[in-house]
Amino acid sequence: MNFQVPQFIEVEDKIFGPLTFRQFLYLAGGIGLGFIFYAFLPSLFISAIPIVLSVGLGAMLAFVKINNRPFVYTFESAIKYYARSKLYIWSKKPNIKPTETLNTAKELNLPKLSNSKLSDLSWNLDVNDKIN
Numbered sequence: 480m481n482f483q484v485p486q487f488i489e490v491e492d493k494i495f496g497p498l499t500f501r502q503f504l505y506l507a508g509g510i511g512l513g514f515i516f517y518a519f520l521p522s523l524f525i526s527a528i529p530i531v532l533s534v535g536l537g538a539m540l541a542f543v544k545i546n547n548r549p550f551v552y553t554f555e556s557a558i559k560y561y562a563r564s565k566l567y568i569w570s571k572k573p574n575i576k577p578t579e580t581l582n583t584a585k586e587l588n589l590p591k592l593s594n595s596k597l598s599d600l601s602w603n604l605d606v607n608d609k610i611n
Contacts, residue, residue: 502541509537 491499498506512533520526543550 498541505537505541507537509534509540512537 491501494500495503513530516526516529516533517523520529539550540554545553
């Protein structure tokens with residue numbers, strides 16, 4: 480039996496003209512919220528800023544992508560970041576002086592090999608791995 484496999488399962492269907500259902504809901508919500516601001520606030524001058532912000536947010540939610548991901552995920556992450564409490568822990572690290580590290584390297588008295596540069600490098604790597 481042969482079955483047809485859908486080809487574009489990651490692409491949403493365009494239901495309302497060039498808009499997907501989700502895009503339509505975001506735009507309708509932004510425009511609807513803008514109309515509510517227009518209807519309940521006393522003048523157009525006062526309601527202009529909330530109208531522009533709500534319609535702009537609806538348009539951003541519908542069309543903007545950041546790093547090929549919808550703006551909704553970025554907006555949700557930003558809200559969660561600012562809403563949650565933050566705990567910053569600072570721990571003091573021990574203070575290491577550079578002279579102490581130099582003295583320990585001098586005390587080892589590592590011999591200098593001169594057969595070839597490759598053998599010198601491999602020997603240094605082996606010795607430094609064992610020291611660290």
